[in-house]
Amino acid sequence: MKLSPLGEATRRDQIVRSLRDLIVSGAVPAGERLTETDLSSQMGVSRAPLREAIRELVSSGLLVSQPYRGLFVREFSPRDLEELYSLRTTLEAMAFRHCWDLRDDAALADLDRRHCDLVRTVERGDDPARAIELELALHSWAYELSGHRLLNEAWQRIHPNLQFYFTLHQRAHSRPGPRRDAHEVYVARARGQDLRAMLDHLEDHMRQGLLHTAQLLTHDADPGIRPGTGTTTDIR
Amino acid sequence: MKLSPLGEATRRDQIVRSLRDLIVSGAVPAGERLTETDLSSQMGVSRAPLREAIRELVSSGLLVSQPYRGLFVREFSPRDLEELYSLRTTLEAMAFRHCWDLRDDAALADLDRRHCDLVRTVERGDDPARAIELELALHSWAYELSGHRLLNEAWQRIHPNLQFYFTLHQRAHSRPGPRRDAHEVYVARARGQDLRAMLDHLEDHMRQGLLHTAQLLTHDADPGIRPGTGTTTDIR
DNA sequence: AGAGATTTCATTGTCGACAATCTGAAACAC
DNA sequence: GTGTTTCAGATTGTCGACAATGAAATCTCT
The missing domain is CATH 1.10.10.10 (Winged helix-like DNA-binding domain superfamily/Winged helix DNA-binding domain)
Structure with a gap:
């Protein structure tokens, strides 16, 4: 219960x-x-x-x-956005490393439930704010499952910032909520057995999200965005 | 200036x-x-x-x-301590990945300065609180150099917790401040060219710190400490 | 005497009013 | 006309007093 x-x-x-x-x-x-x-x-x-x-x-x-x-x-500069994404990538990778061996049937069912909620809301089309919320709730799954309270706190702190930024971004460009197939892959990787693949996908996912949102930003003078600088595992 | x-x-x-x-x-x-x-x-x-x-x-x-x-x-349970260390390891690794290519002569001189301050204070022996402060200031070097404001903020948030815990720990066991040679290696790695070696050393350094402090804890019923679960790069 | 209800008291949460500071414009000197 | 100074207005920062809550002490009944 x-x-x-x-x-x-x-x-x-x-x-x-x-x-x-x-x-x-x-x-x-x-x-x-x-x-x-x-x-x-x-x-x-x-x-x-x-x-x-x-x-x-x-x-x-x-x-x-x-x-x-x-x-x-608060206002978001491109640099703020990049920092938000890079820190988020690092934290989420850490969450997955911590929760990887803790995934049991109940946890995976929980993941599915969150995913279904998100998909339903996205397909209904109304209430895009709720879609953003559920999108982030999907990502919260790994943090909660990890059992790492401090990590979860850190996520809870940047969570509203992301929600805020997504709302701003969506309003500015009146776009639909998050794409469906992106999360299909995410969930599939999260259910899979290959942690490395999950982390790689995570980094791609985040980088895409950053580029997708950043390219629409009107502020173009700030040289803050350098798409390089791998944030999780790439050091080779 | x-x-x-x-x-x-x-x-x-x-x-x-x-x-x-x-x-x-x-x-x-x-x-x-x-x-x-x-x-x-x-x-x-x-x-x-x-x-x-x-x-x-x-x-x-x-x-x-x-x-x-x-x-x-605030009180620290062994679990709190472990969480503090694991998050810190992840953040510091991220800091090094971000600052690695930004290390110029001025930055390295800064690192040396911090290191000298620390060594001097440790060798003088009095004022162990100041030694703890300088120890953490040494680690702040990477965060500040990275130019990642959000990351630096995250570090600034856990920084006092570490300082607090070190003080508690030191008082309880009336031990001298941080060992000198540990930081020699740390600084040497930070000055070197091998990021991978730095990250590996970082993880070892943190794990040792965790074990060193945790083994002296009196609370022994809490099963929170599991030395595994690599926090930065180990996923092989 | 012991378990439960009640009262008391210390402490936190909240309020309305006052003081310190910033902003902008008007008045003034050059 | 330009730059500086002064002065009002508004807003934030701070204060002392009151209300709400929790916990311990007291009282009551069996």
């Missing part, structure tokens, strides 16, 4: 969730300045718990705070 | 630094409960900035907060 953690009672946590959803869903434009007074009055709470929630979101990278200057929704 | 970032003016940041030093230096026993009222009165500040500072330390793992229950200094 699996029971979800009961909702945190404290307002701070509610605010964190609420604000995170607000940002990640793209309801506020990236770079937008947020004023605490407005937020607190709109949410019907005092500034004290709001400010604590803000601290949490700042340290997870969704907000940027400049003392006495203001609070801003 | 290198100018250090000018000190944050806000009290919150001062409190963060002050509290972090307090914890990391071992002045407060691990597992100890901290009461906000005491802290705020002792530090001569109100609870508002204190609580915001606490949020920051909680999200970096140095404090544990249970809503309405209390605030506690």
Whole structure:
């Protein structure tokens, strides 16, 4: 039996969730300045718990705070995006190395379930935000299965950033959610017996994702993107 | 010319630094409960900035907060330690892959400088806390050189945890600081041309560190430590 | 005396008000 | 006209007091 953690009672946590959803869903434009007074009055709470929630979101990278200057929704430069992808690749490779021998029938069934959810939502076509969520949830499988709490925490920290960026990207180019066949291969590799193949596919998958999103970026002056620099296993 | 970032003016940041030093230096026993009222009165500040500072330390793992229950200094289980080491190994390997081709004369001089500082402090014998600090600063070299901001952030987040644990460990067993020759090899590898050798050494170095510290742990019931599960390159 | 209900008290979570700081524009000197 | 200074307005940072919660101590009933 699996029971979800009961909702945190404290307002701070509610605010964190609420604000995170607000940002990640793209309801506020990236770079937008947020004023605490407005937020607190709109949410019907005092500034004290709001400010604590803000601290949490700042340290997870969704907000940027400049003392006495203001609070801003995070913006993504091409360089930020590349860093996000490279770190993610490294972490996910680590997750697979750790969870590889722990894959039992229950775990694989779990993987299938997540995959089915994703496919269903993608095929339905509406609710692309949900598709993004499920896409990332699919990737969460390896982290959770690994049993590595610290690794999972690290993933949970960059997870909203990816979700946020995907939403931005999708809105900007009104594209459909993630492609189906890419995940077919991913899942197949994850079910297979060849860890090396999984890691290689992972790196390709990530590199493709990076290129796919990066080539559509309008900022073209930043020389941050160098597609090389293997992040998991390539050192030869 | 290198100018250090000018000190944050806000009290919150001062409190963060002050509290972090307090914890990391071992002045407060691990597992100890901290009461906000005491802290705020002792530090001569109100609870508002204190609580915001606490949020920051909680999200970096140095404090544990249970809503309405209390605030506690983080404790390390053998499992926590293993997770810290494995994640650190992965991140540091990534740092070296990223900085490898960026090592120029200035960077190597920087590395030497850090190494000399460490050796001097270790040989002087007093101030073991400073030795720990410099030990970790030596490792920071690769992260900073890599130019990978997100990676550096991740390192900065686990950095205090390591410092904290080393302090605890050193106090408990009144041992001298880090061994000298271990870092001779580390620096030599970092200066060399063989990235593979560096990564292999890194893994050995970390595994030894883990075993060295873990075998002295008194908690022996936790089966968390399984020395296997290579974290960087071993998948053969 | 012992188990359960109740009260008490310390501590955390939240609020509204005040002080410190930044931004921008208007006033001023050259 | 240009550059500097001053001053208002708005916003963030900080404070002290109050409400909500948890845990220990006290009380009650068998």
